[in-house]
């Protein structure tokens with residue numbers, strides 16, 4: 001099939017072929033549903049090639065805490081197993097059997113409450129090296145929906161392939177993977193517009209870039225129709241036969257899907273009932289005197305057995321028959337499976353040298369990660385309807401609304417209190433909109449971050465610096481537009497120094513509120529964050545000195561005014577508008593203007609205009625403390641909750 005020429009992905013260090021490309025997607029045999037004829041990945045030969053991996057695990061346990069004073073629960077009960085190289089392996093079992101937990105443990109994703117040992121090519125697993133040869137693709141597709149398939153791949157290649165690699169070589173790797181996975185014709189389609197099966201294939205394609213030897217996929221077929229299921233599993237099978245060990249959890253595969261797996265590992269309540277080839281399952285059950293009825297899908301039958309439908313004694317019996325996964329009798333050619341010692345001889349230690357290029361966990365330098373992530377961030381920001389477009393529009397609209405409502409309040413002596421209300425309303429706007437936007441959008445970003453960070457695309461530090469840099473110009477532009485509109489329409493003094501002071505305080509308030517939102521977004525999900533953000537903001541408002549002046553605050557509550565960043569914002573605004581010995585105000589709309597002299601107003605609201613630079617300093621401290629706290633929370637969230 002000839003495809004239209006793929007577009008070169010601009011601004012990337014990756015070049016794609018502009019010319020027409022031909023992609024081989026051949027339907028498979030009848031009855032098997034559509035599948036891909038996957039050729040060995042030619043481009044990926046440019047990535048360091050390594051020996052296939054034999055993985056085994058022994059006495060794996062996993063215990064989770066059920067909360068304070070509620071004890072703990074053991075999910076995996078000393079399971080054992082052996083996953084041979086070049087095999088597609090299915091971990092099966094009824095719901096709640098512990099499939100995802102076992103996958104989490106084997107992939108190294110789950111680290112707390114885990115016991116037992118994992119061996120790679122006969123040697124105890126060294127996590128740092130293991131992560132360099134493996135990847136984990138979670139059940140939900142964590143993709144950059146605003147970027148096209150080509151852009152997703154190009155940016156991933158810039159992050160995951162060595163920087164010394166030529167951009168044409170990187171392009172070749174990408175073209176090769178996309179062609180093989182049947183995604184080349186969708187190179188210009190955005191991630192969010194792909195179908196479920198295409199999203200799954202893109203998730204696999206992104207991880208294939210650095211040619212992992214072991215791939216873990218959590219329920220890759222969930223949510224797909226039967227034809228997409230077969231496509232994805234067939235694809236995994238072909239990738240496995242090229243020299244990878246691919247381990248998937250699957251729920252209840254159809255008979256035709258089941259046949260595509262080479263090896264099956266069946267769990268029931270955290271224990272192993274069967275480990276062996278797909279073909280050996282029926283003989284195994286016959287041997288155990290629990291034969292699979294004729295015309296019954298063996299996959300369905302073993303799940304029914306594992307669910308206890310035929311009695312708990314059968315589960316116990318099968319568990320003892322397979323010795324909780326220690327028995328290798330039902331694997332392919334059990335007599336020729338090498339011992340651990342033989343494996344170590346086959347794979348001398350020096351093989352690990354390739355995996356140990358330096359102390360860094362990631363493939364490329366921190367500066368490269370930052371520059372790629374900044375590029376990606378700006379590309380997303382340009383297209384993001386909420387974070388960028390809506391944010392600018394909201395600032396224009398709210399600026400106009402406040403401007404109309406408080407028109408010319410800034411210069412009129414009889415409307416000083418109105419103007420005071422306006423300044424507080426501006427603070428509310430600067431606090432609420434960036435904070436809520438971050439609380440609502442960051443949890444979705446967090447799931448992509450956790451996948452990409454776990455799969456070693458970049459460090460958390462690089463990510464954090466890049467989001468800070470990308471957001472700054474957007475915040476400055478949105479805040480500047482708002483400030484110009486509201487400042488001029490409400491008739492504040494047309495003095496560049498006063499405007500600059502007003503703008504600096506506005507921007508600081510936005511940045512502090514956003515950092516506060518980031519902290520909440522990093523620690524909580526959308527529901528809890530939406531509740532906690534405004535809840536924490538109420539005391540900030542109470543202690544800002546607006547309703548109750550700072551002079552009238554009871555002494556035992558005065559500490560509250562120090563921890564409210566709105567207090568510094570309001571004081572800064574007052575200094576900008578009424579400080580610096582502002583002369584008498586006009587009094588044209590009333591006979592008597594109590595606050596014609598700004599110093600009387602300053603005295604009544606108990607705010608000193610001399611504190612402006614202290615206010616800026618306090619907001620700077622807030623900004624740094626909240627940013628650092630948000631970073632630490634993110635770091636904790638990425639590791640401790642695993």
Ligand SMILES: Nc1ncnc2c1ncn2[C@@H]1O[C@H](COP(=O)(O)OP(=O)(O)OP(=O)(O)O)[C@@H](O)[C@H]1O
Nearest residue numbers: 064065073075093094095096097098099100101102
């Ligand atoms: N953090 C946790 N706290 C308490 N229980 C947990 C926790 N994680 C998992 N479990 C429990 O452990 C059991 C196994 O969970 P797991 O997600 O591994 O099952 P599964 O076989 O993948 O199920 P499914 O097919 O439905 O996804 C379930 O009963 C689950 O409720």
